[in-house]
Amino acid sequence: MTPIEFDDVRVDAYMTTDVDTARPDEWVTDVVDRLKDGVEYGGLPVCDDDGRLLGFVGAIDLLEVPGDDPVEAVMSRDVVVVRPEMKVKNAARVILRSGHQFLPVVDDDHELLGLFSNGDAVRSGIERTTPSKVESTREMLERTHGASVGVSERSVVVSSLIPTQREVYADELEGRKYELQHGLAEPLIVLSYGCETLLVDGHHRALAANELDVERMQAYVLTVSPDEVGELGLRRMARIGGLVSLADVTVNDYLTHPLVEKTEPSR
Incomplete structure (x- = not known):
């Protein structure tokens, strides 16, 4: 749009x-x-x-x-x-x-x-921005691999997603949980590659859904045939990072980082 x-x-x-x-x-x-x-x-x-x-x-x-x-x-x-x-x-x-x-x-x-x-009003603004991200991702894939990329909208099974990002942040994860609970979550962007579904955009949202026991989420689905592309860069990234499921994604909490200090309360 x-x-x-x-x-x-x-x-x-x-x-x-x-x-x-x-x-x-x-x-x-x-x-x-x-x-x-x-x-x-x-x-x-x-x-x-x-x-x-x-x-x-x-x-x-x-x-x-x-x-x-x-x-x-x-x-x-x-x-x-x-x-x-x-x-x-x-x-x-x-x-x-x-x-x-x-x-x-x-x-x-x-x-x-x-x-x-x-x-x-917030939801309408979220949905306005998503198609532009989908289009830019599609263009990037077509340019990189020289293959045609189809686009559709449907729900996907959260537990079946293969992540392409190694970590997410705890504070943002809480924000995505709030959005899910109030119907404000932006759709995911995923890549269908044969029998696999790679998560391209929305790792915080997907992990939040997983923690809230949400089985399916709406997504923009980009489709690339394995017959056209031997190995996608995103698939290689997941393989090298040892990413098989959402359980392999690390949640980074700044407040527990060794370089973050908390002051002692005054007595």
């Missing part, structure tokens, strides 16, 4: 559509119970029976409110909303300037279609 194409990406391509809502006549005590169960957005959009957005009720709206009060008595009615056809980049600017963590998405009849969050 080129930058120009990304400029045309709409909010409805990234918004969350499975959204829990509250009714205006619902009792406050019932909403409190639902919020205690861990509602993702810290509150609930309030909609009528036809699905039209009337407001939003969050935890702060319910403080010291009698449990038998109706939600419509305490909900916020001044809600910033966006349309599904709005460009992602513009919705991200609204989130940044308004300070909201998410925006309800409504149609012309004010019917709630979904929510667009700051996490969706």
Whole structure:
């Protein structure tokens, strides 16, 4: 996807559509119970029976409110909303300037279609940059080996990946775990070479997935036939480094490095 194409990406391509809502006549005590169960957005959009957005009720709206009060008595009615056809980049600017963590998405009849969050904005930016990396990797392989390289998108089995990088860093590994747990992880870039799948880009993400027992990850798959190329440079790199599986990758923790010191706490 080129930058120009990304400029045309709409909010409805990234918004969350499975959204829990509250009714205006619902009792406050019932909403409190639902919020205690861990509602993702810290509150609930309030909609009528036809699905039209009337407001939003969050935890702060319910403080010291009698449990038998109706939600419509305490909900916020001044809600910033966006349309599904709005460009992602513009919705991200609204989130940044308004300070909201998410925006309800409504149609012309004010019917709630979904929510667009700051996490969706981040995810859209991640997915924008990946194709350029895929293309540059493909061009490098074709230039180096004089072979045609196919490109596809599919999920791959994490445990079957052959790494081409000897070490990763503990702090970045934790960051990739967070991204995986919140649906923000960038796809891997792998190379299919006969019966083998070489990991080209995304070693931290793959190791994080392995530690979290994630069996499969989305990936851009570059394909080279062994009939065209006797031995790929990346395959040779893995062989020389003794890299057979993700278990062979070393996790480097700067905080335990012998050249990193910790000061003693003052007494």
